[in-house]
Structure formats: structure tokens, C-alpha cells
Amino acid sequence: MNASRRTALFSVAASAALALSLTACQSGEGAKAEGAAPVAKDTASAAVSAPASASAAGTSGNTGTGAGTAVGTAHKSDSGSAGAKKGTATPLCRAQDVKVSAERQDGPPYTHIILTARNTSGHRCEMAGFPHIQFLESHKQDVPSVAKSKPAAPTVLNPGDPAFALVKLSDGGVDEDNEVVTAFQLVLEGDSTVVAVDSSAGGGLAVDPAKTLTGYWTTELRNGADDF
Template sequence: MNASRRTALFSVAASAALALSLTACQSGDGTKAGGAPVAKESAGASAAESASASGTGGSTGNAVGTADKSDSGASSGGTSGGSGTSGSAAKGSAATPVCHAKDVKVSAERQDGPPYTHIILTARNTSSHRCEMAGFPHIQFLESHKQDVPSVAKSKPAAPTVLNPGDPAFALVKLSDGGVDEDNEPVSAFQLVLDGDSAVITVDSSAGGGIAVDPAKSLTGYWTTELRNGADDF
């Protein structure tokens, strides 16, 4: 083999080696390029994880939003319940109005024996609804004595006197001290007005010959569901 032939072969071998080297380099670049997609996949995974985290955050946000709605609803419901409660209370007051003259029948009965110093007023609820006998009876025994009979504060009951249909309320009324020297006047009928009403009720007191009243000594107790020892002792 001559020198030119060896030179040609060497050139071919060098070219082949160079090509292999270039291929190897390209393969390395390709590996790097292949690494790049891996990096991209990692980035994509990170993005997915980020998106997932974001999505989870969104879910949490929805959960919070639901909780807020739920809380808001509960709060609203509680407020409504409070209103209901308040409405219930107002309605309850409206459901128990004060008794008017048209709601009750009032009668008088002498207490104990002679001298008759007291009478007991009975007001029976003749209506079909509950009502409250508020305060005390505003009594006028005589046309000549226009002032209402004074009330006795200690006889005021601790709780409102509420009457169901058919229930009675009582008020003890003092007529006089029972002395023979008093300025007593005979009364066979008298008038009274209930708290919260302007209608006049006429009470017949003629039974047993009527009652004797000293306007300067007369007193009245409050309406109660029962007469009590001590509180109504005046």
C-alpha cells in the first residue's frame, strides 16, 4: 500500500472518528435535550403540584365559603329565632290584654258579720279569652264624694292577675272602721272603673239592706287571684 493510499485511509478513519465524536456529542446534547424534557416534566409536576395546591386552596376557599354561608344562615336563623322570641314575647303580651268591663261580671259580698266594715269584690272573666285584671278597682261610693277610694300598696300582688275564661279575681274593700260615731252613709249601689278601661261598672250592694260607707275611712286592695292574710288585712 503506497503512501497516498494510507493517507486516504487515514483521512477516512479520521472523518469516521470525527463523525462518531460528533454523534457522541450530539447524543450528549440529546441527553441534555432529553434532560430538558425531564426538567420540563419536573417543572410541569411542580406546576401541577402548584395547581393542585391552588386547587386545594380553592376547595378550602369553597369550604370556608360554605361554612360562611352556613354560619351566616345559622346567624341569620339565630337572629330570626331571636326575632321570633321577641315576636313571641310581644304576641304573648298582646294575647293577654287587660280585662275590660265587657269581659267581666263584678259582684260585691259583705265580709264577716256586723258591723260590716269590709266587702269583697269578685270579678269573674265571662269572656272567651284570657285577660289581666290590672291594678285595683277605681271606686266611687257616693255621688257627693267624687274622689276614688284610695288603694293599699301592700295588697299589690307580686305577679300579674291573669284570668282564664271563667276565673275570678278578688279585691278587698274597706267601708269604715265600724264605729257608731262615724259619718256613715247607706249605699245600695256604687260605681267602679277598671285599669285600662273607661267604661263604668255599676255594682249592686243592696243585699242584706245595703252597706254603710264612711268616705274618709274607705280603702281598696288590688285585684288578686286569692285574698291573702296580712297583705289584705287593712
Template structure:
């Protein structure tokens, strides 16, 4: 009777031990599962953080790209500002300066008019006693040329020196004649009146500045000219006669 009882007790104890063991096992699996789930959550959280970081860096990248775009826009703004430098084509306006400078340059570079380039005529100025004549030199050359200085005139064979020039009649700028254009010079003959020093002249000669060719000028119209060699004067070549500068 004691043996069956011990056997029953051993069976009960073994069953209890098995139950405890199974419980422990289940508890371990639950812990492991929980741990795994916790780990998964942690990994998911880390992944979310990571992707958040990626997103953040993507936003940063987009922002950076945006700012780069701004820089490019600023750059193109700058270059369009430099388009304003095409306003330096306003220095085309400096094209007006070029025309005056150019004309002065062409004046300086125009060749001197030679005797073969012009036709010189003489006409009395005003009425009696005809103290002055006006010389006209017309450019017949077909090209531009420059009338320099004053006419070098000799009225009489007995007076070989040139008629003196009047400094105040000198023009401020070079006298450049286009083809067909005239230049003028005023010449004083005498003080007027009948004077025993006056000599009649029907033809006289002159030379142009820079050319030793003698030009004969006909002065026979109206009975010729009465010249007083001591009083004779000549003005410079000019585009037109000017009051004050040509009063001598």
C-alpha cells in the same frame, strides 16, 4: 518361588487395603447418616421450638384478644353505666319543677283583664251597719286574664280621687283567672253608725288596672250604700278574702 510369594503377599496387602478403604467408606456414611439424622433432630427440635413459639404467640394473641374482649366488655359496661344517665330522665322529675315554673311563667304572661273581660258586682258584707262591701269580678271572656292591683273606685261625683288602697291586702302572687273564675276585693264604706258625713250611693264607678274604661256598679239593693269618703278604703284583688290581710 520368590516371585509367586511376592505376588501372594501383594494380593493380601491389596485385599487388606481394600477392606480398610471399604471400612472407612462405611464409617463415613455412618457418620454422614448420623450427622444428617442429628441435623434432622435439630431441625425438628427447631421446628418444634418454632411451632411452640407460634403456639405461644397464638396463645398470646388469644390472650390479647381476650383482654381486648374485656376492654370491649368494660367499654360496654361503661356505656351501660352511661345508660344510668338515662336516670337524668329523672330530670323528668324535673318535669314537676317545670309545672310550678311554668305556671308562674304563664301567670306573668297572661294578659291583664280589661273591663270587657269581667262582670263586676257588689254585695254587702255582714249585717248592719254595713261598713263593708265585697266586690266580685267574674271572668266572662272565655280566656285567662290577670287581675292586677286593686279596683280604682270613685263613689261620689263630688270626690274625684280614687279610694285609697290597703297595702297589707296585696296578694303574694299574681291573680290569674281562668274563664268563669272570680276574684274578690273588700271595700270599706265607713266606720258605721249615723254620721252627717255619710252620703247615699246607689251606683258607683271603678276602673281596672291598665284599663281606663269606666265600669258602673249597681249598689241599689237594700236601699243603697252609705259612704263616708274620709273613711273609705279598698283592698287588692285576690282569690278569696283572708283574715288579717282584709281586716281594715
């Protein structure tokens, strides 16, 4: 084989080797590219998953906020209910809500009077405690109350209803140091307004300041508890 032919064959062989080498390199790059593709895919998947997770977390957070709101609302609702109960509690009767009158009981001698406080307002109210009575200008202290006359339940009056309080004036003795009272004053529990009561009928009331007593307001006078 002459030199020119050997040179040609060598060139062909070299070209073939170069082609194979290039093919191998391209195949390697392709393998690398294919190998990188899953990474890109995984990255894309992660990118897709991340917003989904964030969205789920956001939804969960909103749900939590909603639950918190519901709990808060329930708490407010309970407070509101408590507030409503307090708001609807029966208020105390005030001087402007009632009309107070006095009449003698039994006698003669007239040792007791019955006070009547009638609810003239348009709403329910409670006659709490006892009347704070002062019969005479010379005796500024209130008439003492009798504990046994205190009712077991609050004395609540509907519009038009009366409450009663028995009041002792004296022992009825002719030798007592009595004073004639034609008008006296009292105040109701929880109200500082002075209520004037006319007692001039029949010439007034004979009052012994050392013997006076008052019972609590009740819806009815009861035997025993109001005897004093």
C-alpha cells in the same frame, strides 16, 4: 499514504467527530428536556393542587357559613322562645273580660262591701292591683288602697273564675257624714274603661268619703289581711 487517501480519512474522521458532536448535543438537549420535565410535572402538580386547595378552602368556608347560620338560627330560636314566653304571658283583665258586682258584707251596720269580678271571657287573664273606685261625683279621687291586702302571687283567673276585693264604706257610726250611693264607678289596672256598678239594692250604700278604703284583688278573702 497518498494525499487523496489522507483527505478521505480526514473526511471520515471529521464526519465521525461531527456525528459524535451532534449526538452529544442531542444528548444534552435530551438531558435538558428531561431536566425540564420534572419542572413541568411540578408545575402541573401545583396547578392540580391549587384548585384542590381552593376547593378545600371553599368547603371550609361553606362549613363556616353553615356554622354561622346554625349559631344565628340558635340565637333566633332563643329569641323566638323568649318572644313566645312573652307572648304567652297572662294578659291583664280588661273591662270587657269581667262582670263586676257588689254585695254588702256582714251588718247592719253595713261598713263593707265585697266586689266580685268574674272572668266572662274565654281566656285567662290577671286581675292586677286594686279597683280604682270613685263613689261620689263630689269626690273625684280614687278610694285609697290597703297595702297589706296585696296578695303574694298574681291574681290569675281562668274563664268563669272570680276575683274579690273588700271595700270599706264607713266606720258605721250614726254621726258620720254619710251619703247614699246607688251606683258607682271603677276602672281596672291597665284599662281606662269605666265600669259602672249597681249598688241600689236595699236602698243603696251609706258611704263616708273620708273613711273609704279598698283592698287588692284576690282569689279569696283572707282573714287578717283583708280586715280594715
